[in-house]
Amino acid sequence: MTQLSDYRLLTFDVYGTLVDWETGILTAFQPTLDETNAQFSRHHLLTLYHELERAQQEQTPEMPYSELLTTIHPTWARRLNLPVPSHDESIRFGESVGKWPAFPDTVDALRRLSKHYKLVVLSNVDRASFAKTNAGSLEGFQFDLIITAQDVGGYKPDLKNFEYMLRAVKEGFGVEKEQVLQTAQSQFHDHHPARKMGIRSVAVTYTADQFHGIYRGGKQHHAPDWPHVVERALAHNCEKMLLTTMTLAGAHQNLAITQEYPTICSMTLGVHPYHVSEIYTSEAETQPEAEPGTDYLMRLRDLGHSLLTLQPTPLVAFGEIGLDYVYLDRANKATQQRAFRAQLDIAVDLQLPLFLHVRGEGACADVVDILRPYLGRLPQTRKGLVHSFAGSAAEMRLLVGLGFGVSVNGVSFRTEEGREMVREVPLEVLQLETDAPWCEVVEDEHTRQFLEGAKPLPAARKSNRFVEGLMVKGRNESCAMERVARVVAGLKGVEVEVVAEAAWRNSVAMFGLGVGMEEVNGEVKG
Structure with a gap:
């Protein structure tokens, strides 16, 4: 097994x-939005930016990045129907690149890593621009080597x-x-080309492992606190928690x-x-002659059969599978659709x-098209x-019409479209969730009135000032379920008990959760 000590x-x-x-x-783009008080979701703005950046990089691979940003800035505004900037x-x-902020623990982590490894920049x-960043938010950290797209004459993912x-x-x-x-966040720009070159890579994600006390940059802020959760x-x-699985x-x-x-x-x-990209790349190095994904999918299927032999089985659903068209740099549409079909066969x-994931413009329509041939073979x-x-409500009605339930949480309340x-x-198909550690209920003008009377949540501290037994600020937990139920009830104009009982009955009917229907009552169970 490869160890970190194997690398220099x-x-x-x-x-x-x-x-x-x-x-x-987004901070640099804010003045353009402010001219007309325009408001767009973060996801929408970044998705459009990704599209424009990628197209411009392909068209002008030798253009310095600051000039590339200058070039796409008016196009970004125009595509959003905003006034064209000067x-x-x-x-x-x-x-603005030189003013972008470093993550809070970046410089400290670099200093610690520099004691053991040569540290090299390979940036687009x-x-x-990088010199400004290095002198600014990176606090003048001395890298052993700096390689930019300008040095190479082109942008990643070019090999x-x-x-x-x-x-x-x-x-x-x-x-x-x-x-x-290779240490990076982007599958598209870094991990996929690194694998093609035979370079090992490690992904950096910022929300995984929070219940293990691990936060941005992989830094351990506190000991695992799942028992307290x-x-x-x-x-x-x-009283019941459904743990959603994201990888094998x-x-x-x-x-x-x-x-x-x-x-x-x-x-x-x-x-x-x-x-899903890991399905098709995980065995590429050890089994280059095999059909990509064969081994991974076989292990996924075998694990499912093994779990179903346990009495009682902990496995109650297949997912989280589906399509996400917001962060396509993690897996493109073709890969997602291929993996979705392959996993539907296993389900x-x-x-x-x-247990379906549907997000991003066009994702719902594609999910429905892919699902239709399978509908007669599902339970x-x-x-x-x-x-x-x-x-949207229209998308919800389409999915419900196919026989699926719909679960909502804090993220469902953040736009008028979602609230509608x-x-x-x-109520016959509604379920409730927190999707912790994400998707907390934000208390604002749209939700505040409905949260009156909710049982107060325990006190919280920042992750780097963790206190055992207290919640962590910004990390959602299952104890916030009542808040979801109250906002749903408020939006629907019914009593919270009506929503809680309906959602609980629907969850037990679909997943069992170790509860017989004769035991179901009106409490908020999870």
């Missing part, structure tokens, strides 16, 4: 990995960036390819939790759209209800649930 050199894609480019670029405004936007920006880097680190440090670890849930009348490795982690809390926790099995074999009285749904959808979801 770490290469970093800076923006998105060390620097919070999303916050930086040339000077676009130049200021292009020069120009030299001047010549990685070829250039490998030559440079061998000539400069005597480091071979096998001793290099469970205690708080029970104290707030949330995650399934084994969830299984361990269900074995520790067999009367409280159940689990799903499947690969989230964010992670039919296991005869489990589906007929419990086809599945569209979870964490925040789409919640108002219209029939």
Whole structure:
């Protein structure tokens, strides 16, 4: 098994990995929005930006990144039907790169890593922009080598960036390819091309493992506190938890939790759209002659059959599977659709209800088209649930018409479109969730009135000031389920008990959760 000690050199894609480019670029774009008080979701703005950036990089691969930003700035505004900015405004936007903030723990992590590894920048920006970032939010940190797209003459994912880097680190440090670890967030720009080059890579994600005390940058802020999370849930009348699985490795982690809390926790099995690329790349290095995905999907299917032999089985649904068209750099549409069909075949074999993910423009229509041939082969009285749904009322009606339930949480309340959808979801198909550690209920002018009378949540502290027994600020938990129920009830104009009882009955009918229907009552169970 590969160990970190096997590597001598770490290469970093800076923006998105060390620097919070999303916050930086949206802050720089804010003056353009402010001219007309325009409001768009963060997801919509970034999705459009990704599209424009990628097209411009392909069209002008040698253009410095600051000039590229200047070039696409007016197009971004025009596509949003905003006033076209002046040339000077676009130049200021292009020069904003140097002001983008680093993640809070970046510099400290770099200093610690530099004691053990050579640290190299391999970034899609120009030299001047990176110099400003390095002097600013990176606090002048001394990297061992800096390679920009301007040095290479093109942008990642072009393989010549990685070829250039490998030559440079061998000539400069005597480091071979096998001793290099690419560290990045983007599957599209970094992980996929790195694998093609035979370079090992490690993904950086910022919300996974929060219940293990691990936060942005992989930094351990506190010891795992899952027992306290469970205690708080029970104290707030949330008696059952469904653990959603996102990868094959995650399934084994969830299984361990269900074995520790067999009367409280159940689990799903499947690969989230964010992670489906690993289905087709995981065995590429060890089994290059095999059909991509064969081994991974076989192991997924075999694990499902094994879990179903357990009495009682912790496995109650197949998912989280589906399509996510918001972050296509993690897995493109074709890969997501291919994986969705492959996993539907497994779900039919296991005869489990589906646990579906549907997000982004056009995703619902494609999900429906892919699902139709499978509808007659799914469990007929419990086809599945569209979870964490925040789409339109029309999309909801389409999915319900196919026989699926709909589950809502805090993210469903954040737009008027989502709130209208919640108002219209029939109680007969409604389920409630928190989707912790994400999707908390934000208390604002749309929800505040409905939260009066809710049991107060325990006190919370920031993750880096963790206090055992208290919640963590910004990390959602199952104990907040009542808040979801109250907002749904308020939007629908019914009593919270009506919503809670309906959702609980629907969850038990679909997933069992170790509860007989004769035991179902009107409490908020989870």
